[in-house]
Structure formats: structure tokens, C-alpha cells
Amino acid sequence: MADRWPARPLIERDRVFEFLIEKPTREELVDTARGQILYLEDLTVSFDGFRALNELTLYIETGELRCIIGPNGAGKTTMMDVITGKTRPDSGTAFYGQRLDLLRLTEPQIAALGIGRKFQKPTVFEAHTVFENLELAMDGDRRVWRSLFKRLTGAERDRIEEVIGLVGLKEHVRDPAGTLSHGEKQWLEIGMLLMQNPLVLLVDEPVAGMTRQESEMTAELLLRLAGEHSVVVVEHDMEFIRSIARRVTVLHEGRVLAEGPFDAIQNDSRVREVYLGA
Ligand SMILES: Nc1ncnc2c1ncn2[C@@H]1O[C@H](COP(=O)(O)OP(=O)(O)O)[C@@H](O)[C@H]1O
Numbered sequence: 001m002a003d004r005w006p007a008r009p010l011i012e013r014d015r016v017f018e019f020l021i022e023k024p025t026r027e028e029l030v031d032t033a034r035g036q037i038l039y040l041e042d043l044t045v046s047f048d049g050f051r052a053l054n055e056l057t058l059y060i061e062t063g064e065l066r067c068i069i070g071p072n073g074a075g076k077t078t079m080m081d082v083i084t085g086k087t088r089p090d091s092g093t094a095f096y097g098q099r100l101d102l103l104r105l106t107e108p109q110i111a112a113l114g115i116g117r118k119f120q121k122p123t124v125f126e127a128h129t130v131f132e133n134l135e136l137a138m139d140g141d142r143r144v145w146r147s148l149f150k151r152l153t154g155a156e157r158d159r160i161e162e163v164i165g166l167v168g169l170k171e172h173v174r175d176p177a178g179t180l181s182h183g184e185k186q187w188l189e190i191g192m193l194l195m196q197n198p199l200v201l202l203v204d205e206p207v208a209g210m211t212r213q214e215s216e217m218t219a220e221l222l223l224r225l226a227g228e229h230s231v232v233v234v235e236h237d238m239e240f241i242r243s244i245a246r247r248v249t250v251l252h253e254g255r256v257l258a259e260g261p262f263d264a265i266q267n268d269s270r271v272r273e274v275y276l277g278a
């Protein structure tokens with residue numbers, strides 16, 4: 001038995017350790033004390049020698065609504081791929097808050113830490129109602145819990161109702177998602193992302209295929225979400241960008257060409273040359 005002695009104190013110390021140290025909250029992990037939530041520096045991504053990102057440096061402030069524009073092939077989607085862990089850069093750094101190195105985290109870890117991404121094509125469950133879609137989008141632990149007990153807690157129900165109000169689908173709570181318009185499906189999918197309480201929302205071309213009225217409502221929705229969340233929107237529709245009228249970043253050939261308020265960007269001669277075709 002003597003040979004077990006050295007191991008015991010270690011095991012016990014570990015137990016005490018685990019018991020005393022509380023798991024840090026996500027907000028503590030994502031340290032935004034300096035006011036920025038995303039730090040991308042000198043990011044380069046090459047595809048067969050072609051640089052989709054070319055030493056891209058870009059910062060996103062906590063709670064801001066940032067619009068990213070730029071011609072096709074500018075690297076907008078590649079940038080989102082790097083942030084979400086889908087693509088690894090050849091060089092450069094990407095931090096989420098001051099401490100979390102995105103390049104060392106996997107795609108599911110990044111999502112779980114609160115970076116949510118909305119792709120262009122809506123992926124709602126058509127046969128399920130709006131309410132059920134939001135219920136299904138709640139995070140994994142609760143999903144297992146619910147499949148065992150088939151009951152939502154009051155807080156979960158409240159959160160679903162809150163999100164339904166936010167995305168403007170109150171009148172469609174009990175409607176199957178398949179009966180929604182294209183725009184309404186997009187809002188539902190934003191709602192599904194919100195069920196995971198993301199700190200950052202990345203939205204790629206949200207108003208493509210929307211009517212003018214739907215696109216105005218989408219602008220209002222994204223403006224409502226900013227503050228509570230940091231929102232990064234990639235969009236081609238200049239009317240839409242104008243209606244949001246926040247800080248705009250223009251990407252061109254994998255790097256930032258210009259950044260500033262909409263009016264300044266619109267009047268920037270370099271931007272007009274490469275993007276607005278003027
Ligand atoms: N997986 C890939 N393989 C090869 N080339 C790619 C790949 N993904 C993107 N590219 C190229 O990188 C460039 C930037 O693409 P992308 O980030 O999709 O631009 P954007 O979203 O601004 O239109 C484009 O020229 C594109 O063809």
C-alpha cells in the first residue's frame with residue numbers, strides 16, 4: 001500500500017481545487033475591457049497562391065453595428081470563415097476579446113463561446129412552427145433536458161416570447177415556418193441565432209431577395225440588436241447600408257481600403273473607383 005501514498009495528496013488537492021474554483025462565465029472569458037470584441041491583425045489567407053485576405057487588419061467594437069462592403073471576391077466571406085474557425089489563415093492573429101485566440105479554437109468552441117453566424121440561405125425547419133423552431137434552437141443541454149421531460153421552464157418560455165417579439169413574428173407564433181415569406185424566414189433564423197445568446201452576430205447578405213419593406217424592417221431589427229450584441233453585416237445593397245448608416249468598412253483585394261461613416265465612404269474617390277463604379 002505504501003506505493004499509493006504519493007498519489008493521494010495530489011488527487012485530493014485536485015478535488016479541492018475543482019471545488020473552489022468556479023467556472024468562469026463566458027463574459028469573463030471574452031474580455032472586452034478595452035472596448036473591442038474582435039481583433040483581426042495582419043490576416044493572410046492564400047488559395048493556391050492567390051491572397052483572399054492580404055494582411056487584413058480590422059477591429060470591431062463591443063456593441064457596434066459594422067457594415068462590411070466590397071466588390072465580389074474582396075474577401076468578405078473568407079474573413080467570416082476565419083472568425084468562425086472554418087478557415088485557418090496562413091499568418092496573422094485573430095482574438096475574441098483580449099484573451100481568446102480564435103486560431104486555437106475549433107468551430108464548435110467558437111460558436112459555443114458566443115460567435116453566431118447567419119448564412120445567406122435560411123435553414124429553418126419548415127414543418128415546425130415559429131415557436132418550435134426557436135425552441136429547437138436553444139442550446140444543447142437544455143435540448144436533452146427537454147426531450148426527457150417535455151417541458152419548458154418559465155424562463156425559457158419567456159426568452160422565446162422575447163425573441164419572437166424582437167424579430168417581429170408575434171402574429172406567426174403558431175404558423176409552420178414553411179408558410180412564412182422569404183423575409184420572415186430570415187428573421188426567424190436570426191431569432192434562432194439569438195436563442196443561443198451570441199455576443200457577436202455575423203450576418204452575410206441579410207437582405208438579398210427581400211422586398212424593400214422587408215429590408216427596411218431588417219435594418220430596424222439589426223439596429224435593435226446592436227448594443228446588446230456586436231453585429232457585423234456584409235451586404236451589397238447600398239440603400240440598406242445607407243439606412244443603417246453606421247461605421248462602414250470597405251474591403252478590396254483582401255484588405256481594408258477605407259473605413260468611416262457612410263457619407264465619407266460614399267464620397268471617397270478610391271471607393272468610388274473600385275466599388276461604386278463611378
Ligand atoms: N475555398 C476556396 N478555394 C479557392 N479560392 C477561394 C476559396 N474561397 C474563396 N476563394 C477566393 O478568394 C477570393 C475571396 O472570396 P470571398 O471571401 O468569398 O469574397 P467575397 O465574399 O468578398 O465575395 C475570391 O477570389 C474567391 O474566388
Ligand SMILES: [Mg+2]
Binds near residue numbers: 076077078
Ligand atoms: Mg461573399
